[in-house]
Amino acid sequence: MQHCTISLSGETLFARATGALWWPAKRLLCVSDLHLGKSERIARRGGTMLPPYETRDTLTRLEAEIATLDPACVVSLGDSFDDGAAAHGLGADDRAWIARLQRGRRWVWIEGNHDPDLTGIGGVHLHSLPLPPLTFRHIAVPGEAGEVSGHYHPKAVLSLRGKHVSRPCFLHDSNRVILPAFGTFTGGLSWADPVFRTLMRAEATAVLTGPMAHAIPVPRTRSA
Amino acid sequence: MATLPPLFTDWFAARGWSVHPHQRQMVEQADAPALLLIAPTGGGKTLAGFLPTLAELADGAHKGLHTLYISPLKALAADIRRNLSTPVAEMNLPIRIEDRTGDTTATQRKRQRADPPHILLTTPESLALLLSYEDAPRIFAGLQRVVVDEIHALAESKRGDQLMLALARLQTLVPGLRRVGLSATVEDPAAIARFLARHPDPCAIIHADPGPDPDIAMLRTDAPPPWSGGGAAYAIPAVLEQVRRHDTTLIFHNTRAQAEIFFHNLWLANDDALPIGIHHGSLSREQRTRVEAAMVAGDLKAIVCTGSLDLGIDWGNVDLVIQVGAPKNVKRLVQRIGRANHRYNAPSKALLVPANRFEIVECVAALDAVRARDLDGDPRGPGPRDVLCQQILITACAGPFEADALFAEVTTAGAYAALSRPDFDACLDFVATGGYALTGYDRWQRLKQTDGLWHLRDPRAARQIRMNIGTIQDTDKLKVRLKNRRGGAPLGEVEEGFAATLTPGDTFLIGGEIVRYENLREMTVEVTRRADKRPKIATFGGTKFATSTQLSQRILRMFGQDDWPELPDHTRAWLHLQRERSRLPEPDRLLVETFPWRGRHHLCVYGFAGRNAMQTLGLLVTQRMEAAGLNPMGFVATDYAVLIWGLTPVTDPAPLFQGDDLRDGFETWLAGNAVMKRTFRASAVIAGLIDRVSPGQRKTGRQATFSSDILYDTLHKYDPDHVLMQITREEALKGLVDFGRIEEMLARTAGRIDHVTLNGVSPLSAPLFLEAGRVPIKGMATERMLAEEAQRLMQDAGLSQMMEDTA
Known part of the structure; x- marks a missing residue:
């Protein structure tokens, strides 16, 4: 299965196995937490020098999604760049690549906590994007409805006949959907983390990404 | 002077x-x-x-x-x-x-x-x-x-x-x-x-004077060992009797799981309540220290242990060493025997307890080797380059250095004497710039060169480098604690992979106790005590050593004898029957048996290349069988053979073992293998690409950290010749994959394959069928079923006349 269909505020959305969200009615493609330039930021901060290929890999996968779906609008839900300097530190090739992807469609960068300053990169920069009945923002706000957000990098962790499986996942309930991170160098936060207990309703569903999309109910938290 | x-x-x-x-x-x-x-x-x-x-x-x-x-x-x-x-x-x-x-x-x-x-x-x-x-x-x-x-x-x-x-x-x-x-x-x-x-x-x-030859023998028991398995439960009464007769006995096991099982069985049979302790690397430090202190004080009659006691404090009053299970390696056996009787010029006393029938052969071969003072060991090869990368970082922390001088310095270390300058430069480049084909870090290099001297770009990086010093691999371990017991000492540790396989209600052994898995809480495995049940699983931790090349050779040479008067009658008859029905493996030939059994076609390869290499061989050969449409369904490997079963008979096994094809298959298989990812992780930490993660950091690191598998996949995709990928390959070949011993086997047998077609299970392959259902412990019902199964198998193999002694 390439996607699982989910419903939010009456709208039909496809949670894709790639980790992107597709809104067919608006031909809108939404990805979250690209963290472009992450290896550059870590090197700059005096950390280790990770393989500098994550921008190329992330853009390659994003390009494939755009080629498949031909969206009218692309929304990047924040933390698109690992920090402001990472956006400015992007190579000329990568800038040209992004500009090529943007051509002929609307492109919205939602501001995340990592990238408040995105001057110099094409596209519209917004704090949040209301498209009734849905709202796109970086971090989920408790009590909101029809909300599409990212930030937390949720991942599903489960044991299948003794085999440990961990996959980035969408979390979905009647009020919101939280997207997995689309960036290559991104870890995840377990779906069992207490933060999701306060944000998500008890009957939340996860859509696991990977070779195929699988919808699995989020396990009810044990009394711990 | x-x-x-x-x-x-x-x-x-x-x-x-x-x-x-x-x-x-x-x-x-x-x-x-x-x-x-x-x-x-x-x-x-x-x-x-x-x-x-x-x-x-x-x-x-x-x-x-x-x-x-x-x-x-x-x-x-x-x-x-x-x-x-x-x-x-x-x-x-x-x-x-x-x-x-x-x-x-x-x-x-x-x-x-x-x-x-x-x-x-x-x-x-x-x-x-x-x-x-x-x-x-x-x-x-x-x-x-x-x-x-x-x-x-x-x-x-x-x-x-x-x-x-x-x-x-x-x-x-x-x-x-x-x-x-x-x-x-x-x-x-x-x-x-x-x-x-x-x-x-x-x-x-x-x-120094090596002292008198050790007094070493194989334990003879009334009950012969079973056909397979590693528990050696049959020997419990005899071992207890030995413990009773000596002051202090060390009982060595090859794996922690086996030590736990044996210790558990020992206590069940310990009617005299002899003070016996257990010591291995998965137990908490507090618990180990307590056992060591009791040992020094002379309060213990015996300690069931693993390699965790191979080194360490000399205990003068140990007068007997018992090795349970085949020693796998003669040198380690000799060093273990040396743990007994630390009085100079007194012979060390040791007993070998084979856990199964095949191990009798291995024990006898090992005894011969000890008497002949013929020790074994595989040369380690050139010094690993991930360690060299760390050394370059350590050197940079201490101050600016010159590349030529550092190269001259590291090549004075024996293991690095043959290090080539290009290989050294690749490591230096990796440490300094990342060494990527895509040069991304002109401004952010870790090391900079100024006036010919390399130095840290940012001196503050020294702190992080120092925190990552060392080469010991901390496999991710989780503490095991009793539920609802705040504070207090943990019972021990289990590997994260083992913890992931547990579902609430599973029981396992730790520190000689049976505990029930309740839940995972903040990276701690919470358990409750269960005195009433038999444990379901005990497969955590412990390295599985492969039988050494030299010891395998000795066994193969032993097979060449006309008769085996040194073996107990049951084992001797077993080998004779194999010779009569099929043939015995020879040092310079590869014996391959094929036979049908229970509607499946079986293929048994006696490679004698050690457990890890035989496991790899099984993976490679089944992969080739799959490609050839031979429908393999599974395999099981031991130190001496791999048994493969499938739906289609193999009429000509020789093409499956052609070196070049195996090597090609190996290259493809290796790249996507989990062993490579594990090795990559270890080398990446040592070489300073990723930080050592402490349990505390793991908890708070949240989404900031990501798996090293992603780095491996990225490099594999975009920069497959990166120096760290080269290092990973070098290290994987030496370790768990052990392709070197497959090469050794191919060279030794040089295409001389003896294919024997049989109507049914051969005597030598029979124990492998029992390995197939290998779960270390299950309740008594399983034991009985296993015993019945063993009996039926043995009858099929024509071994029924020897079954009386196992009844």
């Missing part, structure tokens, strides 16, 4: 001791640049190592650090300090002795750097850390000697490689430094000598 001062000879005389010849030789040759002492345990080895130091320091003229002592165990450093304080106090020598390990307080460490003692006792990791400080030249000024204890153990690991690179650095700081190595009995002393000495310096070797 130095002699021992009268003060010392008087002290020996006063204690009623005589100076051992090797102790005298150590003093006489104290000026040698490198000196290796090979001595059995209990031969006064440590004192021999320190006598020259004590003699040189006796007049109180030396200022600052004189001797550095390095041991693989923190506990040993503390123990040696206590032991040395006796002669120092009794001879009233003006000598300050201190230890420095991960347990030393920050204040103490600071003081040691400002004012080093005469003798500093430490570990390879603490030494590497000291060398990363800018004031290292001042700390080590005046250093005369370095004593490396248990060098035979260090020489087998990356810790030893790191230590030797550290000694190379020390030697640059203090050119006159003399090196001393203390080793247990090894198969190739010259190799250890090359490892110790500054290349190409010579290294004198002193052999």
Whole structure:
């Protein structure tokens, strides 16, 4: 299965196995937490020098999604760049690549906590994007409805006949959907983390990404 | 030539001791640049190592650090300090002795750097850390000697490689430094000598009197061992009887799981309530310390243990060593036997307990090897380059360096003597710039070159580098605690992978207790005690050693005999039957049997390449069978054979074992293999690409950290020839994949394949069928079913006449 269909505020959305969200009615493609330039930021901060290929890999996968779906609008839900300097530190090739992807469609960068300053990169920069009945923002706000957000990098962790499986996942309930991170160098936060207990309703569903999309109910938290 | 001062000879005389010849030789040759002492345990080895130091320091003229002592165990450093304080106090020598390990307080460490003692006792990791400080030249000024204890153990690991690179650095700081190595009995002393000495310096070797031959035998029991399995439960009564008859017995096992199971069974049968303890690496430190203390106090009659007691404190009152399960490796067996009877010139007493029928053959072969003093060991190959990368980082922390000088320095370490300049430069480039095909970090290099000297771009990076020093792999372990018991000592640790397989209600053994898995809470496995049930699983931790090449060869040569009077009758008859029905494997040929059984076609390959290589061979051959449409369904591997089953008969097995095809298949298979990812992770941490993660960080790191598998996949996709990918491959080949031994098998048999087609299970392959259902323990019902299954299988194999003795 390439996607699982989910419903939010009456709208039909496809949670894709790639980790992107597709809104067919608006031909809108939404990805979250690209963290472009992450290896550059870590090197700059005096950390280790990770393989500098994550921008190329992330853009390659994003390009494939755009080629498949031909969206009218692309929304990047924040933390698109690992920090402001990472956006400015992007190579000329990568800038040209992004500009090529943007051509002929609307492109919205939602501001995340990592990238408040995105001057110099094409596209519209917004704090949040209301498209009734849905709202796109970086971090989920408790009590909101029809909300599409990212930030937390949720991942599903489960044991299948003794085999440990961990996959980035969408979390979905009647009020919101939280997207997995689309960036290559991104870890995840377990779906069992207490933060999701306060944000998500008890009957939340996860859509696991990977070779195929699988919808699995989020396990009810044990009394711990 | 130095002699021992009268003060010392008087002290020996006063204690009623005589100076051992090797102790005298150590003093006489104290000026040698490198000196290796090979001595059995209990031969006064440590004192021999320190006598020259004590003699040189006796007049109180030396200022600052004189001797550095390095041991693989923190506990040993503390123990040696206590032991040395006796002669120092009794001879009233003006000598300050201190230890420095991960347990030393920050204040103490600071003081040691400002004012080093005469003798500093430490570990390879603490030494590497000291060398990363800018004031290292001042700390080590005046250093005369370095004593490396248990060098035979260090020489087998990356810790030893790191230590030797550290000694190379020390030697640059203090050119006159003399090196001393203390080793247990090894198969190739010259190799250890090359490892110790500054290349190409010579290294004198002193052999202490090895003492009398050990008194070693195979335990004969009324009940013969079962056809397969590793529990050795049949031997419990006989082992208890031996424990009763001796003062203190060490009962060694090859894996932690086997030790737990055996300990559990021992207690069930221990009607006299003999005090018996358990000791292995998965138990909590508190628990291990308690057992060690009870042992020193003489409160225990026996300890069930694993390799965790291969090294360490000498216990004088151990008078028997029992090895349960085939020893796999003759050298380790000899070193274990040496743990018994530490009185010099008294024979060590040891018993081997084969866990199954095939292990009888292996035990007899090992006994022959011990009697012939024919030890085994595989040469380790060139020094690993991930350790070299770390050494470059450590060097940069201490101050600017010149590439030529550092290359000259590291190639004085024996394991790195053959390191090529391009290979070195690739490591330096990796450390400095990341070494990627895509140059991304012009501005953010880790090391910069200024006026020909390499230095840290950002000196603050030194802190992070220091936190990552060391080569010990911490597999992710989780603590096991009793539920609803706040505080208190944990029961032990299990590997994260094992914890992931547990579902609430599963029971397993830890520290000899059966516990029930309840839940995972904040990276702790919570359990409750279950006294009433048999454990379901106990498969955590522990390295599975492969039978050594030499021991495998001995077994193959034994198979060539006309008869085996040295074997018990049941085992002897088994081999005769194999010869009659099929044939026995030969050293220079590859025996392949094919036969139908229970509607499946079976193929059994007697490669004798050790467990890891046979496992790899099984993967490769089934992959080729799959491609050839032979429908393989599964396989099981042991140290000597791999048994494959499937739906289609194999009529011509020879093409499956063609070297070039196997190698091609191996390359493809290796790249996507989990072993590679695990190896990559270990090497990436050592080489400084990713940080060592402490449990605390893991909890708070949240989404900031991501799996090293992603890095591996990224490099594999975009930069497959990156130096770290090369290193990963080099390391994987040596380790779990062990393709080297498949190569050895292919070279040895050179296409001489004996294909025997049979109507049913062959006698030698029969035990492999029982391996197939291998789960270490299940309740008695399973035991009975297994026994019935065993009986039926044996009947099919024509072994029923021998079944009476297993009934």
